[in-house]
Amino acid sequence: MAEFDDTTSAKRIADLHKEEAEQLAQMLAGRYGVPYADLSKFSINTDALRAIPEDTARAAKVAAFQLTGHKLELAILTPNNPHLPSVLEDLKSKKYNVTEHLVSEVSLERAWERYSEVSSATVTRAGLIDIAEDRMDDFVNKLKSLKDLESTIEEIIAGAKEKKHGTSLVFEAILAGAISLGVSDIHIEPEDGNVRVRYRLDGVLHDSAYITNDTYKLIISRIKLVAGMKLNLKLSAQDGRFSITLSDNTLEIRVSVLPGNYGEAVVMRLLDPHSLAIKLSDMGIEKHLYDIIQHEIAKPNGMILTTGPTGSGKSTTLYAFLHQINQPETKIITIEDPIEYHLKGISQTQVNEEKGYTFAEGLHSALRQDPDIIMVGEIRDSETAKIAINSSLTGHLVFSTLHTNNAAGAIPRLIDLGVNPKVISSALALTLAQRLVRRLCDFCKAKRKPTDDERQIISDVLDSIDPSCKVERPTADMVWDAGTDPCEKCTSIGYKGRIGVFEGILMTHKVEEAVLNNPSERDIKTAASAEGILDMRQDGIIKVLNGVTSLSELGRVVDLYNLT
Numbered sequence: 001m002a003e004f005d006d007t008t009s010a011k012r013i014a015d016l017h018k019e020e021a022e023q024l025a026q027m028l029a030g031r032y033g034v035p036y037a038d039l040s041k042f043s044i045n046t047d048a049l050r051a052i053p054e055d056t057a058r059a060a061k062v063a064a065f066q067l068t069g070h071k072l073e074l075a076i077l078t079p080n081n082p083h084l085p086s087v088l089e090d091l092k093s094k095k096y097n098v099t100e101h102l103v104s105e106v107s108l109e110r111a112w113e114r115y116s117e118v119s120s121a122t123v124t125r126a127g128l129i130d131i132a133e134d135r136m137d138d139f140v141n142k143l144k145s146l147k148d149l150e151s152t153i154e155e156i157i158a159g160a161k162e163k164k165h166g167t168s169l170v171f172e173a174i175l176a177g178a179i180s181l182g183v184s185d186i187h188i189e190p191e192d193g194n195v196r197v198r199y200r201l202d203g204v205l206h207d208s209a210y211i212t213n214d215t216y217k218l219i220i221s222r223i224k225l226v227a228g229m230k231l232n233l234k235l236s237a238q239d240g241r242f243s244i245t246l247s248d249n250t251l252e253i254r255v256s257v258l259p260g261n262y263g264e265a266v267v268m269r270l271l272d273p274h275s276l277a278i279k280l281s282d283m284g285i286e287k288h289l290y291d292i293i294q295h296e297i298a299k300p301n302g303m304i305l306t307t308g309p310t311g312s313g314k315s316t317t318l319y320a321f322l323h324q325i326n327q328p329e330t331k332i333i334t335i336e337d338p339i340e341y342h343l344k345g346i347s348q349t350q351v352n353e354e355k356g357y358t359f360a361e362g363l364h365s366a367l368r369q370d371p372d373i374i375m376v377g378e379i380r381d382s383e384t385a386k387i388a389i390n391s392s393l394t395g396h397l398v399f400s401t402l403h404t405n406n407a408a409g410a411i412p413r414l415i416d417l418g419v420n421p422k423v424i425s426s427a428l429a430l431t432l433a434q435r436l437v438r439r440l441c442d443f444c445k446a447k448r449k450p451t452d453d454e455r456q457i458i459s460d461v462l463d464s465i466d467p468s469c470k471v472e473r474p475t476a477d478m479v480w481d482a483g484t485d486p487c488e489k490c491t492s493i494g495y496k497g498r499i500g501v502f503e504g505i506l507m508t509h510k511v512e513e514a515v516l517n518n519p520s521e522r523d524i525k526t527a528a529s530a531e532g533i534l535d536m537r538q539d540g541i542i543k544v545l546n547g548v549t550s551l552s553e554l555g556r557v558v559d560l561y562n563l564t
Helices: 006-032 054-060 084-093 105-113 133-142 146-161 168-181 213-226 287-297 314-325 359-367 382-393 410-416 421-427 452-463 509-515 521-531 536-545 551-557
Strands: 062-068 071-076 097-102 128-130 185-190 195-201 204-211 238-245 250-259 264-271 302-307 332-336 347-350 373-376 397-402 428-440 446-448 479-481 495-506
Touching: 006 097, 006 105, 054 062, 054 084, 054 105, 062 084, 062 105, 062 238, 071 084, 071 105, 084 097, 133 146, 133 168, 146 168, 146 204, 168 185, 168 195, 168 204, 168 213, 168 264, 185 213, 195 213, 204 213, 213 238, 213 250, 213 264, 287 302, 287 314, 287 428, 287 495, 302 314, 302 382, 314 373, 314 397, 314 428, 332 359, 347 359, 359 373, 359 382, 373 382, 382 397, 382 421, 382 428, 397 410, 410 421, 410 428, 410 521, 421 428, 421 509, 428 536, 428 551, 452 536, 452 551, 479 536, 495 521, 495 536, 495 551, 509 521, 536 551
Parallel strands: 071 097, 128 238, 302 397, 302 428, 332 347, 332 373, 373 397
Antiparallel strands: 062 071, 185 195, 185 264, 195 204, 238 250, 250 264, 428 495, 446 479
């Protein structure tokens, strides 16, 4: 006689009930327009739980489960609970920046069980650095250039030796200097004998200071502590994050630590939400291409791809698209790696390949949420490419990025990934390519006559512009450079800020015909030439002649000699 295993059966039933509960929560999340979360996949943070008393959390059917600086992730059972508004108001009064996630009752129970640990758990400061407002103001007023930072750090180190103040001020000065100068990354690199600190400012690394090994050891310990890393782990790479609270803003810092010959190298990336609020009209897109983009992103379906290397501004362009078309009646879902900026009114999800949540899986899940617009952070493989393309054919507007050198290269790349050329011609609306060049400082840039070689380059590029292009061509008599005496406005560098140089391929009838014949990049360019869209060289040269950037800066990111 066969024996019936009650334990196994009960477990299967419990698993089935949990799965049904999560499916229901996921469906309701789509209906309410609130991101879904399964708390079994998260580590519940006791510091986060402290933000809401247990009886209040149970009454409102909520639980705070993650806390980074002042960013609080809040699990809710339903947006319609009558106690929820007062909970949100209380969190707002405590200066929390709350992101809501709709969860199942099973997830909530899991979080509430952790309240038993709250009374015995100690409050940690991991994930948050507070710089006193008066000290921050003092640093900002003092640090106007990289030379100012170097001299300030030298003063602090000298003061630490004389016991006037602690070396932790060095770390605060490095952070404050980065914020004051508007840098994107801080690199701390141990070398033989000392440690070099470099800032990436407008895409270019600059030496900013040198610190002693003793100071570096104290700094890296503090970085690991606040970023939630293991202090005793020195032979393996680690990633973490923390936030800096300022009077009117909270900056998130992503930290990467990598072991090296002379110690652990640190890269800190500063993510300022305000820096992403750039309008599409302010990105430097030539008018004809800008009008094409406006027409294509207003359509209800189709695919738009942005291409270029890492750091070329692809994601910023896609975020600008989303900002422009985000409306209350539109459902937008993004699949990103990682989520660098949180966008209000948009459901964002982050891939986790270690747990099997890839771009392809995220895209499958997103389509079950009935979206109108989908942004896929990157097309990396055949499966993602095919799902994204097919999504654009079934009534969705799809934005994504692809790693190719130019706009024409996106189509052969999709074919290499196994996408049917007939499907590409029906689904793909527009491909863009872009690079970022530094803007010349308007206060200290200098005009000069081009050399013979420079004049030849400019002439060749201008002559390559198709006659159908209606862009105004400036004269090639003068070019602009960074001034010989850079001013304080540009931190004595000669450049301030960045602007894009762009090109695009619109899916016209001629391009469609070319796509069906397994085309090369040159075939695509030839078919698209009649559209009168500038390529990156032409767009860049016109910006050079208009004094926006320099010829040497353009040549740093665009091959000016390849005119094929």
